Amino acid sequence: MQSKSISSRFLKSVKLSMCVLGAVFLCTLAPSTLAATSFNTTKILKSSQPQNNAEVIEFLAGDDDKAKLLFFREAFEKQKIHLFEKPQQYFEENYPLKDYVQAWSLLAQVRSEPQNNQLQKELQRFIEQHKNDYIAERVKTDRILIMAPYWDQNRQWTRFKSARSQLQWNHSEPSIMCWDLFHRFRNQKNISKTVAHDALTLINSPRYKGNAVCRKVSDILINKVPSTAFTRLVILIQQGRISEGKQVLNTLIKKKRLPAQAARLAFNNPSRWYRINRNKLSKQNKHVRIIAAYRLTSVHFDWAVKTADSLQGKLNKQEKSALWGRLGYVAAIGHDPKALKWFEKGGPTVCTGPYSALPNDCLEWRARAALRAQQWKTLNRYIASMPASLAKQDNWTYWRGRALTQIGQKESAQTYWQQLRSVRTFYGKLAHEALGQSFYYSGNETVEATPEAIEAMGNNPGLLRAKAFYDVGMFYEGNLEWQWAIRTMNPAQLLAASQWGEKHSLLHRAINTAIKVAEHYPVEHELLYPRPFEDEIETYAKKAKVDTDWVFGLIRQESRFIAAAQSNVGANGLMQIMPATAKWIAKGLGIENFKSEDIYEIDTNIYFGTTYLRSLLDRLDNNIILATAGYNAGPNRASRWQRSLPNVTEAAVFIETIPFTETRNYVQNVLANTVEYAHGQNKTIKSFKDWLGVIDPEADTSTEEKI
Structure with a gap:
């Protein structure tokens, strides 16, 4: 690596192609783009002999490897690929x-x-040939x-x-x-309560939700160790998995x-159960009352x-x-x-134990309740009693200091704030300011x-595949290939990979990889905070009278x-606009003949997105924090959260107590981004905390929908 001062990067002038950009997380390509690169695959793949279809023969003879x-x-996904002999033969060698x-x-x-x-x-040979690749x-x-059921049935x-x-x-x-657990428990005659509870605690975690193999494990454990059934039922109720819970209840x-x-x-009608038994609750079966209490939390608190x-x-x-705790x-x-x-x-062990579905979330919301009530001694005690891995998170490290x-205990507070070294993050900025340091x-x-x-x-095959x-x-698949390719890289190599991604318009990978480097070396500001589509963003932000840096940060x-990009919930384009919102904006702007695929056009997306931001500001007290929350979770919710405050509240407290984890993190990241984009344009914000301000209930x- 070589030292270099900040210079204007080529991304300011180069327009980025829609189709060469990847996605963050599980985004998919715009349907209109896919349609342009292929033909009626659904119709073709319905045929029992597609390889003999004239249209397929002509298509496979073409040179469009992407299509x-x-x-x-x-x-492959429709289990039709077996109808083609060695399909790899239809592609260019390189x-x-x-x-x-x-x-x-x-x-x-x-x-x-x-x-x-x-x-x-053959499959093993393939694996050996690619042993260093993802x-x-x-x-x-x-x-x-694929093989697990076969190996299990054939004692292999x-x-x-x-x-x-x-x-x-x-x-x-x-x-x-879960396949490992399933095989072990299915063939085990005696399973101790401890082992069964430990296994259920594992598969009760959210990442195992809806997994068919894990459900088989649960069924085996409940049948072989009936004492685990009630624990499982309580967890399923808390997770809202009612159909699974009904099966356990029947058992x-x-x-x-x-x-x-x-x-x-x-279980099925807790409100009716309560109305029938409200005058004789103490006489009801203990476990039935527990079931009713958990079910009633979402019906009649x-x-x-x-x-x-x-x-x-x-x-x-x-x-x-x-x-x-629940x-x-x-x-x-x-x-x-x-x-x-x-x-x-709940006592000193509240939120813990085998009956707690989300113990960490429960402990965090206990702390947030104390924070919202401004009970600082209680907050300090609650954070101190959290598991170490939880208490060390940025938000609780900052709030412990506060x-x-x-x-x-100001001196003790500084020892916590000094642990937050990254000034790029929301809480890093607040901590550095509290220490009297720059938060940029x-x-x-x-x-x-x-x-x-x-x-x-x-020349890195993994990056090329990505x-x-x-x-x-x-x-x-691209993200997996990229992550595999950079997994063993040192910071210097990561920086080269980031700049290679930037050079090839893979801004999402350039940013994410540069973030890893920034933990070790200072990298150019514009590598972390690029400004593509600058002319369009500035034009439409000015037209809508919204902050350009906020738009970039968002x-x-x-x-x-x-x-x-298209998200897994259907939001589209640069500013991730939902289809219904796009139609509403088009109607409000008097745009006739608007088609859903138009939202992927750069000008249209930015025009619609900035217009919607303006409408949110108009409805939410011209407050950038409420509008940001409203952009993610909807203006009704943002207004409801604001009005629920007991009094005028520091904005950071309001943000930390936003009920939706996604929205809470989103608001924090957008605001931190916005400050950095302003900094990149030499706009000085003297105090991050003052810039955030307060939220007045x-x-x-208003949630009235007007543009």
Whole structure:
């Protein structure tokens, strides 16, 4: 690397192509873009012999490798790829993703003939040939998932264990974990309560939700260790997995562990159960009351509290800490000032134990309830009692310092703030300001990779495969290839990879990779905070009378400047606008004949997005924080959160107590981005805390939809 002062980067003048940009996380390419690169694959793949179809023959003879890749990917997903003999033959020899087509073909054959040893050998040869590439990890993982049922049925489980031991990234993938548990428990006669509870605690975690193999494990444990069933039921109720919970409930009733009629009523219609029994709660079955209390938290909270109160003296320590922790958690998320009271009823171990579905979330909301009430001594105590891994998170490190300051321990507070070294983050900025230091990312004495190092990244097969995936809109696969390629790189190499990504218009990868480098070396400000589409953004921001830096900060968070991005919930383009919102904006602007695919046009997307931001400011007291929250969660919610405040509240407190995790993180990131974009344009903000300001519950906000 060589030292270099900040210079204007080529991204300011180069327009970025829609289709060469990848996506952040699980985005997909715009449907209109996909349609332009392929033909009617659905119609073709319905045929039992598509390879003999004249249209397919002509298509496969063409030279559009990108379109053919998408075709064979769909053929693989629809289990039709076996109708093509060696599909990789239809691609140019140097096409980076040719091996993926071969892998899909091999996996499809193994799925149809798991007992075919010759196919297994071919697949193993493929893995050996690509042992240093991500594709080998992907194929090994898919092979395990395909073969697990076969190995289990044919008493060949040592093959599963051997194959799993070879995985580097996916050893703990939920289905693989649960296949291991399923085989072990299915063939085990005696399972201790401790082992069963530990296994259920594992698969109760959100990442295992909805996994069919994990559900099989749950069924086995409940049948073999019935005492685990009630714990599982309580967890499922808290997670809102009612259909799964009903199955467990029926098992408990079948084994005569619950009275059938009362338990079913409490579970299926808790309000009716309460109305029938409200004058005789103390006489009802303890476990039925527990079921009713948990179910009532989402139906009629006051009745849930009264039902829980009727159990005083009846609950053991674990049941008590979980139930009152749940009531406190629900109340805190709803900004109920009584939340702290319910948490205290759970005792010193509140939110913990086998009956607690989200122990860390519960403890965090206990702290947020104290923060919102400005009970600083209580907040300090709550953070101090958190598990170390939780207490060390940026938000609680900062608020621990604030709490200590408020109770007169300023020196101790500084030791916590000094732990937050990254000034790029929301809480890093607040901590640095509290210490009297600059809260901007420094652009002085920056480092830059040499041209030779950047050029060398163009020879990295993993990065080339990632770019090829991004080119066709397969962003999930592209991100995996990129992450695998950079996993062992040192900071200097990561910087070269970041700048290579920038050079090839992969801003999302350039930014994310530069973030890793910035933890070690100062990199150019514009590598972390680029300004593509600058003319369009400035034009439409000025037209809508919104802050240009805010728009840049929002787009950086929304799409990482991916013009063709489509999120997994349907938001589209640079500013991630939902289809219904786009139609509403078009109508308000008097734009006739607006088509849904128009939202991917750069000018249209920025025009609509900035116009919507203006409407949010107009409806939400011209407050950038409320408008940012409204952009993510909707203006109704932002207004409701504002009006629920007990009094004028510091904005940072308001943001930390936003009920939605996604929105809370989103607002923090957009605001931190905005300050950095302003800094990049030499606009000085003297105090980050003062810039954030306060939120007034009495401020005039409206959810009336007008543009």
